[in-house]
Amino acid sequence: MAKSSEPKTQNFRRILTATRKHIVRNKWLSIASIIVISLTFIIATSMIGLVIISSRTISAFEKKAQVMIFFENDSAEEDILSLQDELEQLDMTESVEYISKEEALEIYKEDFEDDEALVESVTSDALPPSLGIRAKNIDEIPDIIKYCNKLKENSDNNIEEIMYFKDVIDTLRGISRVIRIGGGILVAALSAISIVLILITIGFNINAHKSEIEVMQLVGSTNNYIRIPFLLEGAFYGFVGSAISISILLLIWYGSIYLIQNNELFIFISQTFKEIGMSYLKEFNFIFIGSTIVAEIAAGTIIGSASSLIAIWKYLK
Numbered sequence: 001m002a003k004s005s006e007p008k009t010q011n012f013r014r015i016l017t018a019t020r021k022h023i024v025r026n027k028w029l030s031i032a033s034i035i036v037i038s039l040t041f042i043i044a045t046s047m048i049g050l051v052i053i054s055s056r057t058i059s060a061f062e063k064k065a066q067v068m069i070f071f072e073n074d075s076a077e078e079d080i081l082s083l084q085d086e087l088e089q090l091d092m093t094e095s096v097e098y099i100s101k102e103e104a105l106e107i108y109k110e111d112f113e114d115d116e117a118l119v120e121s122v123t124s125d126a127l128p129p130s131l132g133i134r135a136k137n138i139d140e141i142p143d144i145i146k147y148c149n150k151l152k153e154n155s156d157n158n159i160e161e162i163m164y165f166k167d168v169i170d171t172l173r174g175i176s177r178v179i180r181i182g183g184g185i186l187v188a189a190l191s192a193i194s195i196v197l198i199l200i201t202i203g204f205n206i207n208a209h210k211s212e213i214e215v216m217q218l219v220g221s222t223n224n225y226i227r228i229p230f231l232l233e234g235a236f237y238g239f240v241g242s243a244i245s246i247s248i249l250l251l252i253w254y255g256s257i258y259l260i261q262n263n264e265l266f267i268f269i270s271q272t273f274k275e276i277g278m279s280y281l282k283e284f285n286f287i288f289i290g291s292t293i294v295a296e297i298a299a300g301t302i303i304g305s306a307s308s309l310i311a312i313w314k315y316l317k
Contacts (some may be wrong), residue, residue: 018229023236029201030237036197037241038248040190041300045249047183054176056276067133067144068163069151073101075129075158083157084131090147092140097132104130110274128160191303194241198234198307199314206230206311231308238304239297246296250289257282 023030071080080098087096099107104127133148135141145164152159260266270282280288 015225015228015232019232019236023233026201026204029197029204033194033197033201033237034241034244036190037194037237037300037304038244040187040194041242041245041296042249043183043190044187045245045296047179047187050179051176051183053276053278054179056278057272058173058176060276066135066141066164067148069131069133069148069159070128070161070163071130072158072160073128077129079156079158080129080131083151087131087133087147090144092135092137092143094134094136096134099130099132101127101129104128194303195307195310198237198304199311201237202230202233202308202311203314205233227312230312231305234304234306234308234311235301236304238300238302238307241304242296242300243293245300246293250292253281254284 069083077100084096084098087093108127133144135144141164145162148159148162151157152162257266257269260269266282270279273279273281
Protein backbone atom coordinates (compact mmCIF):
# COMPACT_ATOMS: atom_id res chain seq x y z
CA MET A 1 0.00 0.00 0.00
CA ALA A 2 2.86 2.36 0.84
CA LYS A 3 4.61 1.49 -2.43
CA SER A 4 1.54 2.32 -4.54
CA SER A 5 1.10 5.70 -2.86
CA GLU A 6 4.79 6.65 -3.18
CA PRO A 7 4.74 7.27 -6.98
CA LYS A 8 1.61 9.44 -6.56
CA THR A 9 3.36 11.49 -3.89
CA GLN A 10 6.44 11.87 -6.09
CA ASN A 11 4.31 12.93 -9.07
CA PHE A 12 2.50 15.49 -6.93
CA ARG A 13 5.81 16.95 -5.72
CA ARG A 14 7.12 17.10 -9.28
CA ILE A 15 3.97 18.90 -10.41
CA LEU A 16 4.31 21.46 -7.60
CA THR A 17 8.03 21.92 -8.42
CA ALA A 18 7.21 22.46 -12.09
CA THR A 19 4.47 24.96 -11.16
CA ARG A 20 6.88 26.92 -8.96
CA LYS A 21 9.47 27.02 -11.77
CA HIS A 22 6.86 28.34 -14.21
CA ILE A 23 5.87 31.14 -11.83
CA VAL A 24 9.45 32.15 -11.04
CA ARG A 25 10.70 31.89 -14.63
CA ASN A 26 8.72 34.98 -15.78
CA LYS A 27 8.42 36.63 -12.38
CA TRP A 28 7.65 40.13 -13.69
CA LEU A 29 4.77 38.84 -15.81
CA SER A 30 3.61 36.78 -12.84
CA ILE A 31 3.69 39.84 -10.57
CA ALA A 32 1.88 41.93 -13.21
CA SER A 33 -0.84 39.26 -13.50
CA ILE A 34 -1.33 39.18 -9.72
CA ILE A 35 -1.45 43.00 -9.47
CA VAL A 36 -4.03 43.34 -12.25
CA ILE A 37 -6.17 40.54 -10.76
CA SER A 38 -5.98 42.28 -7.37
CA LEU A 39 -7.09 45.61 -8.87
CA THR A 40 -9.88 43.87 -10.80
CA PHE A 41 -11.23 42.21 -7.67
CA ILE A 42 -10.89 45.35 -5.55
CA ILE A 43 -12.97 47.34 -8.05
CA ALA A 44 -15.40 44.49 -8.78
CA THR A 45 -16.04 43.75 -5.10
CA SER A 46 -16.45 47.46 -4.30
CA MET A 47 -18.93 47.91 -7.15
CA ILE A 48 -20.93 44.81 -6.19
CA GLY A 49 -21.02 46.01 -2.59
CA LEU A 50 -22.23 49.47 -3.61
CA VAL A 51 -24.94 47.99 -5.87
CA ILE A 52 -26.17 45.70 -3.06
CA ILE A 53 -26.19 48.53 -0.49
CA SER A 54 -27.96 50.97 -2.85
CA SER A 55 -30.53 48.31 -3.85
CA ARG A 56 -31.23 47.46 -0.20
CA THR A 57 -31.52 51.18 0.63
CA ILE A 58 -34.00 51.74 -2.21
CA SER A 59 -36.08 48.75 -1.05
CA ALA A 60 -36.05 50.06 2.53
CA PHE A 61 -37.31 53.49 1.41
CA GLU A 62 -39.98 51.91 -0.80
CA LYS A 63 -41.28 49.80 2.08
CA LYS A 64 -41.63 52.90 4.23
CA ALA A 65 -44.34 55.48 3.88
CA GLN A 66 -43.87 57.45 0.68
CA VAL A 67 -45.51 60.58 2.09
CA MET A 68 -45.25 61.73 5.70
CA ILE A 69 -47.58 64.29 7.30
CA PHE A 70 -46.21 65.79 10.52
CA PHE A 71 -48.59 67.55 12.91
CA GLU A 72 -48.06 70.21 15.56
CA ASN A 73 -47.13 68.82 18.97
CA ASP A 74 -50.36 69.94 20.62
CA SER A 75 -52.61 68.32 17.97
CA ALA A 76 -55.46 66.25 19.38
CA GLU A 77 -55.19 62.54 18.63
CA GLU A 78 -58.86 62.26 17.65
CA ASP A 79 -58.38 64.96 15.00
CA ILE A 80 -55.42 63.10 13.51
CA LEU A 81 -57.33 59.79 13.53
CA SER A 82 -60.25 61.50 11.83
CA LEU A 83 -57.88 62.74 9.12
CA GLN A 84 -56.45 59.22 8.84
CA ASP A 85 -59.94 57.85 8.15
CA GLU A 86 -60.45 60.51 5.47
CA LEU A 87 -57.17 59.64 3.73
CA GLU A 88 -57.88 55.89 3.88
CA GLN A 89 -61.10 56.49 1.93
CA LEU A 90 -59.13 57.79 -1.06
CA ASP A 91 -58.85 55.37 -4.00
CA MET A 92 -55.18 56.25 -4.50
CA THR A 93 -53.98 55.34 -1.00
CA GLU A 94 -52.93 51.79 -0.10
CA SER A 95 -52.45 52.39 3.62
CA VAL A 96 -52.26 55.22 6.17
CA GLU A 97 -50.37 54.60 9.41
CA TYR A 98 -50.70 56.73 12.52
CA ILE A 99 -47.49 57.22 14.54
CA SER A 100 -48.04 58.77 17.96
CA LYS A 101 -45.40 60.82 19.79
CA GLU A 102 -44.62 57.83 22.03
CA GLU A 103 -44.23 55.52 19.02
CA ALA A 104 -42.03 58.11 17.31
CA LEU A 105 -39.81 58.15 20.40
CA GLU A 106 -39.46 54.34 20.31
CA ILE A 107 -38.51 54.47 16.63
CA TYR A 108 -36.02 57.23 17.38
CA LYS A 109 -34.44 55.16 20.19
CA GLU A 110 -34.06 52.14 17.90
CA ASP A 111 -32.53 54.22 15.12
CA PHE A 112 -29.99 55.94 17.38
CA GLU A 113 -29.34 53.21 19.94
CA ASP A 114 -25.59 53.52 19.29
CA ASP A 115 -25.54 57.02 20.80
CA GLU A 116 -26.89 56.96 24.36
CA ALA A 117 -26.39 60.69 24.88
CA LEU A 118 -28.50 61.45 21.82
CA VAL A 119 -31.25 59.07 22.93
CA GLU A 120 -31.37 60.44 26.49
CA SER A 121 -31.57 64.04 25.29
CA VAL A 122 -34.88 63.51 23.46
CA THR A 123 -38.36 63.00 24.95
CA SER A 124 -41.69 62.24 23.30
CA ASP A 125 -42.69 65.91 23.61
CA ALA A 126 -39.93 66.83 21.17
CA LEU A 127 -41.25 64.49 18.45
CA PRO A 128 -44.43 65.33 16.54
CA PRO A 129 -47.21 62.83 15.79
CA SER A 130 -47.48 61.87 12.12
CA LEU A 131 -49.31 59.94 9.42
CA GLY A 132 -47.42 57.76 6.94
CA ILE A 133 -49.11 57.31 3.58
CA ARG A 134 -48.39 54.66 0.94
CA ALA A 135 -49.84 55.00 -2.55
CA LYS A 136 -51.37 52.11 -4.50
CA ASN A 137 -49.37 53.28 -7.49
CA ILE A 138 -46.23 55.39 -7.32
CA ASP A 139 -47.57 57.54 -10.20
CA GLU A 140 -50.43 58.66 -7.95
CA ILE A 141 -48.11 60.19 -5.35
CA PRO A 142 -48.27 63.71 -6.91
CA ASP A 143 -52.07 63.61 -6.53
CA ILE A 144 -51.71 62.55 -2.88
CA ILE A 145 -49.29 65.44 -2.34
CA LYS A 146 -51.79 67.90 -3.85
CA TYR A 147 -54.54 66.54 -1.63
CA CYS A 148 -52.34 66.80 1.48
CA ASN A 149 -51.33 70.37 0.60
CA LYS A 150 -55.02 71.30 0.40
CA LEU A 151 -55.50 69.78 3.84
CA LYS A 152 -52.56 71.82 5.12
CA GLU A 153 -54.17 75.04 3.93
CA ASN A 154 -56.92 74.35 6.42
CA SER A 155 -55.45 75.55 9.74
CA ASP A 156 -57.86 73.31 11.69
CA ASN A 157 -55.86 70.24 10.63
CA ASN A 158 -52.72 71.46 12.47
CA ILE A 159 -50.45 70.07 9.73
CA GLU A 160 -46.91 71.34 10.25
CA GLU A 161 -44.96 69.70 7.43
CA ILE A 162 -45.39 67.29 4.50
CA MET A 163 -42.39 65.19 3.46
CA TYR A 164 -42.09 63.32 0.20
CA PHE A 165 -39.42 60.63 -0.39
CA LYS A 166 -39.73 60.00 -4.13
CA ASP A 167 -36.86 62.39 -4.92
CA VAL A 168 -34.61 60.46 -2.56
CA ILE A 169 -35.57 57.15 -4.15
CA ASP A 170 -35.10 58.52 -7.69
CA THR A 171 -31.66 59.87 -6.73
CA LEU A 172 -30.64 56.53 -5.24
CA ARG A 173 -31.86 54.71 -8.36
CA GLY A 174 -29.83 57.05 -10.55
CA ILE A 175 -26.69 56.48 -8.47
CA SER A 176 -27.26 52.72 -8.48
CA ARG A 177 -27.69 52.75 -12.28
CA VAL A 178 -24.44 54.67 -12.77
CA ILE A 179 -22.59 52.26 -10.45
CA ARG A 180 -23.96 49.22 -12.28
CA ILE A 181 -23.20 50.47 -15.78
CA GLY A 182 -19.90 52.26 -15.09
CA GLY A 183 -18.69 49.59 -12.69
CA GLY A 184 -19.71 46.81 -15.06
CA ILE A 185 -17.73 48.33 -17.94
CA LEU A 186 -14.67 48.94 -15.75
CA VAL A 187 -14.76 45.45 -14.24
CA ALA A 188 -15.25 43.84 -17.66
CA ALA A 189 -12.24 45.74 -19.05
CA LEU A 190 -10.00 44.82 -16.11
CA SER A 191 -11.19 41.20 -16.21
CA ALA A 192 -10.27 41.01 -19.89
CA ILE A 193 -6.83 42.46 -19.13
CA SER A 194 -6.36 39.93 -16.30
CA ILE A 195 -7.27 37.00 -18.54
CA VAL A 196 -5.02 38.26 -21.34
CA LEU A 197 -2.09 38.69 -18.95
CA ILE A 198 -2.51 35.16 -17.61
CA LEU A 199 -2.73 33.86 -21.18
CA ILE A 200 0.48 35.68 -22.12
CA THR A 201 2.31 34.53 -18.97
CA ILE A 202 1.34 30.88 -19.39
CA GLY A 203 1.91 31.09 -23.14
CA PHE A 204 5.48 32.28 -22.48
CA ASN A 205 6.04 29.41 -20.08
CA ILE A 206 4.64 26.84 -22.49
CA ASN A 207 6.90 28.11 -25.29
CA ALA A 208 9.89 28.19 -22.93
CA HIS A 209 9.30 24.54 -22.02
CA LYS A 210 8.48 23.30 -25.52
CA SER A 211 11.54 21.08 -25.87
CA GLU A 212 11.01 19.73 -22.35
CA ILE A 213 7.34 19.04 -23.12
CA GLU A 214 8.29 17.18 -26.32
CA VAL A 215 10.72 14.97 -24.39
CA MET A 216 8.05 14.26 -21.76
CA GLN A 217 5.62 13.26 -24.49
CA LEU A 218 8.22 10.96 -26.07
CA VAL A 219 8.87 9.14 -22.79
CA GLY A 220 5.14 8.56 -22.31
CA SER A 221 4.06 11.32 -19.88
CA THR A 222 0.31 11.77 -19.87
CA ASN A 223 -1.32 14.98 -21.12
CA ASN A 224 -2.69 15.67 -17.64
CA TYR A 225 0.78 15.38 -16.09
CA ILE A 226 2.07 17.98 -18.58
CA ARG A 227 -0.91 20.32 -18.31
CA ILE A 228 -1.58 20.35 -14.56
CA PRO A 229 1.42 22.61 -13.68
CA PHE A 230 0.16 25.25 -16.12
CA LEU A 231 -3.38 24.91 -14.73
CA LEU A 232 -2.08 25.32 -11.18
CA GLU A 233 -0.06 28.34 -12.28
CA GLY A 234 -3.18 30.21 -13.39
CA ALA A 235 -5.06 29.10 -10.26
CA PHE A 236 -2.16 30.47 -8.19
CA TYR A 237 -2.38 33.90 -9.85
CA GLY A 238 -6.13 34.04 -9.25
CA PHE A 239 -5.81 32.78 -5.67
CA VAL A 240 -3.09 35.23 -4.64
CA GLY A 241 -4.61 38.20 -6.50
CA SER A 242 -8.06 37.72 -4.98
CA ALA A 243 -6.60 37.06 -1.50
CA ILE A 244 -4.66 40.34 -1.69
CA SER A 245 -7.73 42.26 -2.89
CA ILE A 246 -10.08 41.04 -0.14
CA SER A 247 -7.40 41.62 2.51
CA ILE A 248 -6.97 45.23 1.36
CA LEU A 249 -10.72 45.86 1.21
CA LEU A 250 -11.44 44.40 4.66
CA LEU A 251 -8.52 46.30 6.17
CA ILE A 252 -9.70 49.61 4.66
CA TRP A 253 -13.34 49.02 5.61
CA TYR A 254 -12.92 47.97 9.24
CA GLY A 255 -10.07 50.44 9.70
CA SER A 256 -12.41 53.24 8.56
CA ILE A 257 -15.22 51.99 10.83
CA TYR A 258 -12.81 51.98 13.79
CA LEU A 259 -11.62 55.53 13.08
CA ILE A 260 -15.13 57.04 12.88
CA GLN A 261 -16.66 55.17 15.85
CA ASN A 262 -16.89 58.34 17.93
CA ASN A 263 -18.04 60.45 15.00
CA GLU A 264 -21.58 61.52 14.05
CA LEU A 265 -21.00 59.89 10.65
CA PHE A 266 -20.83 56.49 12.36
CA ILE A 267 -24.31 57.03 13.83
CA PHE A 268 -25.70 57.73 10.35
CA ILE A 269 -23.90 54.71 8.85
CA SER A 270 -24.99 52.48 11.73
CA GLN A 271 -28.61 53.57 11.36
CA THR A 272 -28.56 53.04 7.58
CA PHE A 273 -27.08 49.53 7.83
CA LYS A 274 -29.61 48.59 10.48
CA GLU A 275 -32.53 49.75 8.33
CA ILE A 276 -31.35 47.81 5.28
CA GLY A 277 -30.62 44.63 7.26
CA MET A 278 -26.83 44.79 6.98
CA SER A 279 -25.81 45.52 10.57
CA TYR A 280 -22.87 43.12 10.23
CA LEU A 281 -21.07 45.76 8.17
CA LYS A 282 -20.67 48.11 11.12
CA GLU A 283 -18.91 45.58 13.36
CA PHE A 284 -16.38 42.76 13.12
CA ASN A 285 -18.53 39.81 12.02
CA PHE A 286 -16.65 36.50 11.62
CA ILE A 287 -19.37 34.83 9.54
CA PHE A 288 -19.54 37.73 7.07
CA ILE A 289 -15.75 38.06 6.85
CA GLY A 290 -15.21 34.30 6.48
CA SER A 291 -17.87 33.85 3.78
CA THR A 292 -16.62 36.93 1.89
CA ILE A 293 -13.00 35.70 1.93
CA VAL A 294 -14.02 32.21 0.76
CA ALA A 295 -16.24 33.59 -2.03
CA GLU A 296 -13.58 36.06 -3.22
CA ILE A 297 -10.73 33.54 -3.27
CA ALA A 298 -12.92 30.88 -4.89
CA ALA A 299 -13.89 33.32 -7.65
CA GLY A 300 -10.26 34.33 -8.20
CA THR A 301 -9.07 30.73 -8.33
CA ILE A 302 -11.82 29.80 -10.81
CA ILE A 303 -11.00 32.76 -13.08
CA GLY A 304 -7.28 31.96 -12.94
CA SER A 305 -7.91 28.27 -13.69
CA ALA A 306 -10.27 29.11 -16.56
CA SER A 307 -7.68 31.46 -18.07
CA SER A 308 -5.09 28.67 -17.82
CA LEU A 309 -7.39 26.23 -19.58
CA ILE A 310 -7.77 28.70 -22.46
CA ALA A 311 -3.98 29.13 -22.64
CA ILE A 312 -3.44 25.35 -22.56
CA TRP A 313 -5.99 24.84 -25.30
CA LYS A 314 -4.41 27.60 -27.40
CA TYR A 315 -0.70 26.93 -26.92
CA LEU A 316 -0.39 23.31 -25.84
CA LYS A 317 -1.59 21.01 -28.60
